[in-house]
Amino acid sequence: MPGLAAPLIAWYGQAARDLPWRREGFGAWGTLVSEFMLQQTPVARVIPHLEAWLTRWPTPSDLAASSPGDAVTQWANLGYPRRALWLHRAAVEIRDRHDGVVPREVEALLALTGIGDYTARAVAVFAYGDRHPVVDTNTRRVLARAVDGAAQPGPPHRRDLVAMAAELPDDVAEAAVVNAAAMELGAIVCTARSPKCELCPLAGQCAWRAAGYPESEDRRRKQATYEGSDRQARGAVLRVLRDAAPCPVQLVAVLPDWPDAAQRDRAIDSLVTDGLAEAFDGILRLPGHPAS
DNA sequence: GATCCGTGGCT
DNA sequence: TAGCCAAGGAT
Known part of the structure; x- marks a missing residue:
């Protein structure tokens, strides 16, 4: 060789x-x-x-x-x-x-x-x-x-x-x-x-x-099918947050017409778990500076 | 080691 | 047109 x-x-x-x-x-x-x-x-x-x-x-x-x-x-x-x-x-x-x-x-x-x-x-x-x-x-x-x-x-x-x-x-x-x-x-x-x-x-x-x-x-x-997947839902939620940044958004205003409401909520929860979003007082936003 | 994780261009 | 694919990494 x-x-x-x-x-x-x-x-x-x-x-x-x-x-x-x-x-x-x-x-x-x-x-x-x-x-x-x-x-x-x-x-x-x-x-x-x-x-x-x-x-x-x-x-x-x-x-x-x-x-x-x-x-x-x-x-x-x-x-x-x-x-x-x-x-x-x-x-x-x-x-x-x-x-x-x-x-x-x-x-x-x-x-x-x-x-x-x-x-x-x-x-x-x-x-x-x-x-x-x-x-x-x-x-x-x-x-x-x-x-x-x-x-x-x-x-x-x-x-x-x-x-x-x-x-x-x-x-x-x-x-x-x-x-x-x-x-x-x-x-x-x-x-x-x-x-x-x-x-x-x-x-x-x-x-x-x-x-x-x-x-x-x-x-x-x-690769798993993307259309209809949880990944697609996460991507859509995060796009809402990016487009609104630096302003937070009302939780009830996040993809209100998403076809699968349970999937949407699951996506929001997983984004919070991953640190890609923060939820409190009925609002959702991208992660801010850690409290010091 | 198998699964999960975004988005868009190309064939 | 609907899959296939893209300088991977964390869990």
Whole structure:
């Protein structure tokens, strides 16, 4: 097995997209915010929100000084608003534990709210230039096809980190490029549907291609139907609160015509439980500053 | 380890 | 058109 590093590096040099977080000197905070936003939200939707966010809150301490509700409002329609709450908590943790500086060590990053195996290593590698395997859904698909000969990766697993580590050159800078290149290849060439194998720098050594593109059992979990779901109800309630912000709304005025009143009330309760909303005295609002 | 969590574009 | 999919993480 020749290894993926050399062709990935050469390809990335001429095919990489020009993205904001790849600009020289973008900064660790910008990288961290971008990675939060990119968790399950496509690049094209993230870019304008990222720039607005960093203009409003140029440092972790700036965000930490605002209320969680302000973060949720600024998050707008990026989806999964818990990420806004977690990003705000992470900013508070960075201010309180790390003197306002995004930490560099993976262990310290993993200890922050909302940061897991992917985001911790992405920050350590792309912001600080350290050598770790960075594995996202794109990388897992590239490895599944090129190395394992499978059409689709299995569910995410810790062993994916080991598989990617085996592909990294010893050189620190080259290792970072290989991480970025594997993600980029999965994003724009080795895509989930209709991959562009004629443009792939790994075509000559791809195990899946060599095997004749066999269908493999797709063990990924299917997403639940959104229409009519509790998630849809939560999203609708939160949209009401965002649109009214910074004003609270009367509880009785929250989606009075929602088709399933019990589901609506369940959504409100779960949002309160999650810390995305506060209810008292017959009103509902986004979370304010914690009492001090 | 299985489930849950938003939103919108693409095929 | 209705699913499929998207730089995951917490519980």
